[in-house]
Amino acid sequence: MATAPSVSYSMTVRLEVPASGTAVSQLTTAVESHGGSVTGLDVTASGHEALRIDVTIAASSTAHADEIVEGLRGIDGVVLGKVSDRTFLMHLGGKIEMASKHPIRNRDDLSMVYTPGVARVCMAIAENPEDARRLTIKRNSVAVVTDGSAVLGLGNIGPKAALPVMEGKAALFKRFAGIDAWPICLDTQDTDAIVEIVKAIAPGFAGINLEDISAPRCFEIEARLREALDIPVFHDDQHGTAIVVLAALTNALRVVGKSIGDVRVVMSGAGAAGTAILKLLLAAGVKHAVVSDIHGIVHAGREDLVDTPADSPLCWVADNTNPEGVRGTLKEAVVGADVFIGVSAPNVLDGADVAAMAEGAIVFALANPDPEVDPAVARETAAVVATGRSDFPNQINNVLVFPGVFRGLLDAQSHSVNTEMMLAAAGALADVVAEDEVNANYIIPSVFNDKVAGAVADAVSSAAKAVGAAPAPSPTAV
DSSP: OOOOOEEEEEEEEEEEEESSSSHHHHHHHHHHHTTOEEEEEEEEEEOSSEEEEEEEEEESSHHHHHHHHHHHHTSTTOEEEEEEEHHHHHHTTOSOOOOOSSOOOSHHHHHHHSTTTHHHHHHHHHHOGGGHHHHSGGGGEEEEEEOSSSBTTTBSOHHHHHHHHHHHHHHHHHHHHOOEEEEEEOSOOOHHHHHHHHHHHGGGOSEEEEOSOOTTHHHHHHHHHHHHOSSOEEEHHHHHHHHHHHHHHHHHHHHHTOOTTTOEEEEEOOSHHHHHHHHHHHHHTOOEEEEEETTEEOOTTOGGGTTSOTTSHHHHHHHHSOTTOOOSOHHHHTTTOSEEEEOSOTTSSOHHHHHTSOTTOEEEEOOSSSOSSOHHHHTTTOSEEEESOTTSSSBOOGGGTHHHHHHHHHHHTOSOOOHHHHHHHHHHHHHTSOTTTOBTTBSSOOTTOTTHHHHHHHHHHHHHHHTTOSOOOOOOOO
């Protein structure tokens, strides 16, 4: 599948061109002839003999950008100047900052913000530790914790290289839910060490967002932290993905007129995201699910599972899916299936596989950037297609979920997060798409829909209170 030019590979090229002649029009022609797209052209200086022009160009990769620049360099009369990668410029010096909520203009301000006035607040919290939620940033803070072992599609790149992603996550928390999130990149991949470190920093936060930690370690880390802490611990790669998938599937089933309890779901991928999606789908009412991984369809009798510990995530999948005992390959499993959900690898299916699915088939091919099946090909026979990409309809994007989920948890002062809250979040997200709006190309709202975070937050907060995870309100004077 050819990759279209993307703003992710946007650059601005400064050029000097002759003031007369066809050099300006040649710029656009040269970019387009090399497969790029001109998204901006600004004259930044002009003289009798020459113009200085900044051309903003979208490419499809770093190598493609270099190719376009060389094409511009070859135009007669054009002098190539500075080339700026716009994505790198956005990250220069980091993407987030700390800001004070109160100006410090004089000694009175200093005495209240810091010493000696702050001592009174410290003693109030020492006498009643719960007051930390009222009187410190704890009430609105989330730690975004990673060890850099499973970053996006990049793999184990370590904590320093993971920091730009965690900064981005923190920026999204603030943009969509007003939450102050802090990137915490740990220089260890030892499970025990990570658990102890997060336990030690937890007093300063009202929630922990685990991010980009490899499976199966992420399952144990999350479980142990949930057991040890009195604040919610949420692994977004698992549960954020699961919530968005369930919301999208809810609306996709509305489009094709099928019930969640009747459809046969085939999944590709049994890692962190796949396992979490499966668990939430089963909780939502899916009864017929088959999961495939790199070794084929998961079933209790599969040779590689015979000596696997019974409490392993993959054994759980084997014990809770595939009631018909289907064996074989993914391609065999999708024949006649109503729903395909992929969180695995590119191009594991083709158009013939999608055509062999049931009438009104739903295909969620979520591997990124290259999906399990070409979305354009899948759309030829499937009724509904979703991807993880922004250049196709129905993007399954976790930013639809995690800001609202944590906003609801923080507003409720919840001590935990559970399946009931996640089901509530999925239902609220699905309902943002009104009955008269839902169609095959619109089963999930835009990340910029201003109703999303509030709807998800309200649902999660209500669910937290309903299951007793939030404390009863107790008015306290400031």
